[in-house]
Amino acid sequence: MLRGNDVGTQYRSGIYYYTPEQEKAAREALEKQQKLLNRKIVTEILPAKKFYQAEEYHQQYLAKGGRFGFKQSTEKGCNDPIRCYG
Numbered sequence: 001m002l003r004g005n006d007v008g009t010q011y012r013s014g015i016y017y018y019t020p021e022q023e024k025a026a027r028e029a030l031e032k033q034q035k036l037l038n039r040k041i042v043t044e045i046l047p048a049k050k051f052y053q054a055e056e057y058h059q060q061y062l063a064k065g066g067r068f069g070f071k072q073s074t075e076k077g078c079n080d081p082i083r084c085y086g
Helices: 020-037
Strands: 014-017 044-047
Touching: 014 020, 020 044
Parallel strands: 014 044
Antiparallel strands: none
């Protein structure tokens, strides 16, 4: 799988659900986007498993400044497109 400059099966988009309602909403949203884009979206939709909270320095990563210190936060009035820090 390829996501920008990140290559490998560990780099993937996913939506993970806890309830049937969440699954339904995710599948409907994916189908809607596929029709709008007129191409297949490869985001996986699977039941959620055990969740591990990321380390504190990863929390609100963009708002903290990301890799290069350029803060992005709607709370701070930033409406720039999200930048890639890869």
